[in-house]
Every structure is written in C-alpha cells, then in structure tokens.
Amino acid sequence: MNKVAIVGGTHGNEFSGIYLLKKWRQNPAKIQRDSFEIQTVFANPQAFEANKRYLDCDMNRQFGLNDLNNPELANYEQSRAKAINAQLGPKGEAQSDFIIDLHNTTSNMGPSLILLKSDAFNRQMAAYVKSNMPDAVIVLEDQIEMVEHTFLCSIAEQGVIVEVGPQPQSVVRQDVLDWMEAMTGHILDFVDLYNRDEVPELPSSFEAYKYHETLKLPEDENGERIGMVHKNVQDADFKPLRNGDPIYTLFDGTEVCWDGDYEAYPHFINEAAYYDNNLAMSLAKKVLVEV
Amino acid sequence: MNKVAIVGGTHGNEFSGIYLLKKWRQNPAKIQRDSFEIQTVFANPQAFEANKRYLDCDMNRQFGLNDLNNPELANYEQSRAKAINAQLGPKGEAQSDFIIDLHNTTSNMGPSLILLKSDAFNRQMAAYVKSNMPDAVIVLEDQIEMVEHTFLCSIAEQGVIVEVGPQPQSVVRQDVLDWMEAMTGHILDFVDLYNRDEVPELPSSFEAYKYHETLKLPEDENGERIGMVHKNVQDADFKPLRNGDPIYTLFDGTEVCWDGDYEAYPHFINEAAYYDNNLAMSLAKKVLVEV
Structure with missing residues (x-):
C-alpha cells in the first residue's frame, strides 16, 4: 500500500472528520507513517459552508461506476464525486490503494469500523483495531462486491x-472526535505494519455485525410517518433484538413489536x-470472523 | 386565563413539538381543560418542510415590539412572526393570556421549563410542575422585562x-417526546387549577437556575473556531462548574480552564x-425561589 487517503466532510454536517482534517x-506528522504516502481530502466543502449534509444529493451514494461515467449527472455532489474519483481513483484502476472515509x-454506535470486504487484509485490520481499541465495533457490509458499492471509499x-x-449533526463532541482520531491512528498503524510485514500476532477470531436488512419507520397508507423508534431500542445499537420485542x-401510544425470525443487532438506530427515506434502523447478524 | 396557546415548530428541525401538535x-381532548380555550399553532411549517431550523432568520428572536412594528422586516420568519403576533397577540394587548412554546x-438539559417572569403565577406553576415531575428543571430568564424579550411566547x-x-436536530426521540408531553400536561393542569382557584398546597420553595451569562467557543484572532467543549463538561448540563475546572x-489538545468567580451551572452546552454565533453554553447561578 503506497498511497493512502483520508477523506473528511463527505457529509457537510458531520464535523469530527472535518475538524480532524x-x-x-496543521500537523501532518500525526498521520504520516514511513511506509506510505498520505493525502487528505475535504470531500464536500460547500455542504459544510451551508451546514448541511449535502446541497443536491447524498455524496456518499455517487460512486457507482455507471454514475461516475455518466456526464449527465452533473449536480454539485455528482460533480464533486467525479472530481474526487479523478483525484483518488479512477474506480477500477485507482491511484489510491486505500481510502479511509470519516x-x-x-446513533449510539460508538467507534465503528465499517468493512466493505472481508478479505485477509480487512480481517487482520479489524482484529488489530479491536485489539488496540476494545470499544471498537466491526460492521461488515460485504454483502455485495466492492465495485458494486456506491460509497466514496x-x-x-x-x-x-x-x-x-x-x-448530533452540526456539533463536535470531544468523546466522538477522540474515538475517531484513535481509530484512524490504529488503522494507519496497521497499514504501516502490514506494509513492513510486521503485523503482530492477532486474535484468531473476532465478533462482528454483518448487515442483513434495513427497517422503515411506521407509515400510514399515505406514506405519512405515524410512529417512532421505541424507547427501549433508542440508543441500544448492537444490543440484541428478538422476535416480539417492542421496536416502535x-x-x-400503541407499541409495535418486532416480527423477525433471527436475533438481530440494530444499528444506525434513529x-x-x-x-x-423514512428509515428507522439497520439490522445485522452477529458473526464470528476468523482472522 | 381564558385563552391558552401551544406553539410547536418555531424551529423547523425541533421535531417533538411538531409531532405532539x-x-x-387528532385528539384535542388531550390538551383541553374546562376552564380555558386552547389553540395550537404550527409556527414555522416552511422550515419543517425544508428540515431546517429556519429559512431566513431565527424565528424565536423576531418578537421584539419594534421589529413586529417594522414593515421593512419582511423575510419569511419576520413575516410569520407578524402573522403569529396578529393571531395570538398583538404584543402589549394580546388575545392570548398564556403561550407555551415547545x-x-x-444539549442534555432534560425536561426544562424556562420562565421569563418570576411573579407569583410563574413561581406557583414551576412549583406545581416540579412537584408532579421530579425530573423537571426550572430555568429563569427573568433578567429583563417580558416585553423586552424577543421570544415568541x-x-x-x-x-x-x-x-x-x-x-439531535431532525430526530424524534420517545424519551424526549414523552417528557415534553408530560410537562405540557402539568402546565395545562396547573392553569386549570389556578383558574378554578384550586391550586393544591405547594412546596414553600424550589431550586432554579437563573441565567447569568453566555460563553463563546474558543476562537483565534481571525474568528476561526479552535476548540470545543471539554469532555468533562459535555452532557453535564446543570452540574456545577468552578473556577479552574477544564471547560474547553x-x-x-490544550485544555482551557474556566476563570470565574462564582459557582456556575452550564446549560445549553454544545x-x-x-x-x-460560536456559542459554547449558557451559565446560570443556582437560586432558591420562594413560592
């Protein structure tokens, strides 16, 4: 891995990455490691200026191959996506070997590391991060191929x-900023160790949460929202949800219970x-990943 | 008190009041009481549509007498303020006797009741609310006359x-919604009891937090933000802050300590x-209010 990029501000009202960048x-030594070059990218400065998630559309859904190659898609985020793809990519033959998007x-997800692949590199990275940061939570969104994802990274x-x-959107919290800085540091350390073939001995396996489905908030027949996440579920990211548990x-005042046939781990709750898009939460299954 | 109004959505991304309205x-009996008429006002529907606090300016600062009477102030919130003033006011000779603005x-303020006056009516109301809702926090912003305030209420x-x-902005949490509904219910109950001269025996005094000053986030000489609320202070609304305590x-990485000569109770933290406006928090002094 010769070229690593750290991206912040893909969403303009998510402040931790923006302030860390x-x-x-101002102090590049914090993210430099000997075995690779690093660059930082402020993905959506106009949205940050406007204190909004985005101006025209969610930037972190604009990196599908067809969309990147479609010149008709020309709004602000679509244009920035093409510019970032030119800078870090292009997707399929990218100049960057590894992208960390902040x-x-x-939601009460704590410091979560979302992996889009579960190959040996990602499994070792996650094991390393968890070994060095016990609070870290590993989420697998490897249900489709990397190239099919439309995320920036x-x-x-x-x-x-x-x-x-x-x-909250448009806030910077020290606890959250510190977690993000620590996790990013461990990832960079791992890449450096990996490059130098000096990855230390790692646990043979770790717990992770594998994405399974997304639930919608309750709506009436006209599509109007008629309910909210149940107070038992609010903030209970990565706590098990079982058939019959109240969910909305x-x-x-009516309570709605979950009708599911597996032990689910909600995250991105509320x-x-x-x-x-009227989404209430994502549900994952807990899995044991062999390193 | 013959005419009471409940206002929600003065800020378009504060969802609890909007969903309660x-x-x-749909179920007006929940807020009806025998001794007065009640109406509900959705103050800023356009900002809610846009999922923003406001379109042009903060509506809850547009109710100064001079501004209400100044036809040059004609942006969306200023215009809505004049319309609401015509509906519930006009300020100085209002049709409404009492306004509850949600x-x-x-910030981690819990269920807070902000009083702009500390006359007998308000003191009794606060004592009643606290008696029926132990979590309730009473905040006094009575440092200026009611008429000088620029708030909607x-x-x-x-x-x-x-x-x-x-x-968070643009979210509805059940715990927060429930608190708001409960507090509003106790206020309506109190007004009804007050009207019927049936206010029960109340505690002779209660603790409250009297607004004292507002602190800014750390800035450099160019006005750029260079720091954040210290993690010890984050979420510690209404916990005492003393001279020398870390605050930013x-x-x-530098810690900045508070240089103050009184025991302060931060609120609206972060x-x-x-x-x-680059504000970090408000500071109050704890006071004992005689009922």
Whole structure:
C-alpha cells in the first residue's frame, strides 16, 4: 500500500472528520507513517459552508461506476464525486490503494469500523483495531462486491468507513472526535505494519455485525410517518433484538413489536439523516470472523 | 386565563413539538381543560418542510415590539412572526393570556421549563410542575422585562418555553417526546387549577437556575473556531462548574480552564444551533425561589 487517503466532510454536517482534517493539515506528522504516502481530502466543502449534509444529493451514494461515467449527472455532489474519483481513483484502476472515509452518526454506535470486504487484509485490520481499541465495533457490509458499492471509499481496491456516534449533526463532541482520531491512528498503524510485514500476532477470531436488512419507520397508507423508534431500542445499537420485542411506538401510544425470525443487532438506530427515506434502523447478524 | 396557546415548530428541525401538535390535533381532548380555550399553532411549517431550523432568520428572536412594528422586516420568519403576533397577540394587548412554546435542544438539559417572569403565577406553576415531575428543571430568564424579550411566547402577558433535550436536530426521540408531553400536561393542569382557584398546597420553595451569562467557543484572532467543549463538561448540563475546572479542549489538545468567580451551572452546552454565533453554553447561578 503506497498511497493512502483520508477523506473528511463527505457529509457537510458531520464535523469530527472535518475538524480532524484541519488538525492534521496543521500537523501532518500525526498521520504520516514511513511506509506510505498520505493525502487528505475535504470531500464536500460547500455542504459544510451551508451546514448541511449535502446541497443536491447524498455524496456518499455517487460512486457507482455507471454514475461516475455518466456526464449527465452533473449536480454539485455528482460533480464533486467525479472530481474526487479523478483525484483518488479512477474506480477500477485507482491511484489510491486505500481510502479511509470519516463519518459521524446521530446513533449510539460508538467507534465503528465499517468493512466493505472481508478479505485477509480487512480481517487482520479489524482484529488489530479491536485489539488496540476494545470499544471498537466491526460492521461488515460485504454483502455485495466492492465495485458494486456506491460509497466514496469504494473508489480504491481497499476502503473503509470510520463511523462514530452518537453526535448530533452540526456539533463536535470531544468523546466522538477522540474515538475517531484513535481509530484512524490504529488503522494507519496497521497499514504501516502490514506494509513492513510486521503485523503482530492477532486474535484468531473476532465478533462482528454483518448487515442483513434495513427497517422503515411506521407509515400510514399515505406514506405519512405515524410512529417512532421505541424507547427501549433508542440508543441500544448492537444490543440484541428478538422476535416480539417492542421496536416502535406509534404517536397514538400503541407499541409495535418486532416480527423477525433471527436475533438481530440494530444499528444506525434513529439516524437523523435517514429520515429522508423514512428509515428507522439497520439490522445485522452477529458473526464470528476468523482472522 | 381564558385563552391558552401551544406553539410547536418555531424551529423547523425541533421535531417533538411538531409531532405532539399533530397528535393533539387528532385528539384535542388531550390538551383541553374546562376552564380555558386552547389553540395550537404550527409556527414555522416552511422550515419543517425544508428540515431546517429556519429559512431566513431565527424565528424565536423576531418578537421584539419594534421589529413586529417594522414593515421593512419582511423575510419569511419576520413575516410569520407578524402573522403569529396578529393571531395570538398583538404584543402589549394580546388575545392570548398564556403561550407555551415547545422547543428541543441537542444539549442534555432534560425536561426544562424556562420562565421569563418570576411573579407569583410563574413561581406557583414551576412549583406545581416540579412537584408532579421530579425530573423537571426550572430555568429563569427573568433578567429583563417580558416585553423586552424577543421570544415568541413574549407576545402574551404570560408565556413559557418548554425546552427538552438531548435530541439531535431532525430526530424524534420517545424519551424526549414523552417528557415534553408530560410537562405540557402539568402546565395545562396547573392553569386549570389556578383558574378554578384550586391550586393544591405547594412546596414553600424550589431550586432554579437563573441565567447569568453566555460563553463563546474558543476562537483565534481571525474568528476561526479552535476548540470545543471539554469532555468533562459535555452532557453535564446543570452540574456545577468552578473556577479552574477544564471547560474547553483546543483542537491541538490544550485544555482551557474556566476563570470565574462564582459557582456556575452550564446549560445549553454544545447546542448545535448556537454554533452560528460560536456559542459554547449558557451559565446560570443556582437560586432558591420562594413560592
């Protein structure tokens, strides 16, 4: 891995990555390691200026191959996506070997590392991060091929999302910032050790949460929202949810229970940005990953 | 008190009041009491549509007498303020006797009742609310006359702000919604008892937090933000802060301590909406209010 990129501000109201980039640009030694070159990218400065997630559309869904190659897709985020793809990619033959994209969530997800692949490199990286940061949570979104993902970090052959919360939009919290800085540091350390063939002995396996499905908030027949996440589920990211557990409370007070046939691990619970699509949470299955 | 108004959505991304208004409009009995008429007002529907605090300017600062009477102030919120003033006011000779304005904060303030007056009515109301809702926090912003305030609820002779958090902008949390509904219910009960001269025996005094000053986030000489609320202070709304306690962490890691000569009670700590003005928190003094 010769070229590594750290991206912040893909969403303009997720402040931790944006302030960390500023900090690292003033003090580049914090993110430099001997075995690779590193660059930082402020993905969506206009959205940050406007204090919004995005101006025209969610930037972190604009990196599908067809979309990148479609000149008709020309709004601000689509244009920035093409520019970032030119800078770090192009997807399929990227100049960058590894991209770390920094995100915040309003959900109580703690310091989460989202992997889009579960190859040996990612498995070792996750084991290393968890060994050095016991709070870290590993999420697998490897249900499709890397190239099929439309996330920014899918430009490169390897890419991860560092997703830390809970943090309201447009706020910077020290606990969340510190977690993000620590996790990014461990990832960079791992890449350096990997490059030098000096990865230490790692646990033989670790727990992770493998994405399974996404649930919607309760709606009436007109598509109007009629309920909210149940108070038992709020903030209970990565706690088990079982068939019959209350999951929503309708505004009229009615409790709605979950009708599922597996032990689910909710995350991205009540994420502010997902209300646009009326999403309530993602559900994962707990898995043991062999390193 | 013959005419009471409940206002929600003065800020378009504070969802609890907006969803409670919808609920109460479907089921008006929840907020009706025998001794007064009640109406509900959705203050800023356009900002809710846009999922923003406001379109042009903060509506809850547009109710100064001079501004209401200045036809040159004609942007969306200024125009809505004039329309609401015509509906519930006009300030100085208002049709409404009492206004309850529902707000959320990203700060960990719990269910807070903000009083703009400390006359007998307000003191009894606060004592009643605290007696029925032990979690309730009473905040006094009575440092200026009611008529001098520029808040929406200052249109009427009596008005309060129900301010509940923590809740990220653009999210609805059941715990926060439940607190807001409970507090509003106790206020309505009190007004009804007060009207019928049946206020029960109340505690002779209660603790409250009297607004003293507002602190800014650390800035450099160019006005650029260089630090954040210290992790010890984050979420510690209404916990005492003493001279020498850490209060900010600069992005370079430096801790900044508070230089004050009184025991301060921070609140509105790290409120997302106050970043526009680079505000870090409000400070109050704890006071004992005789009922």
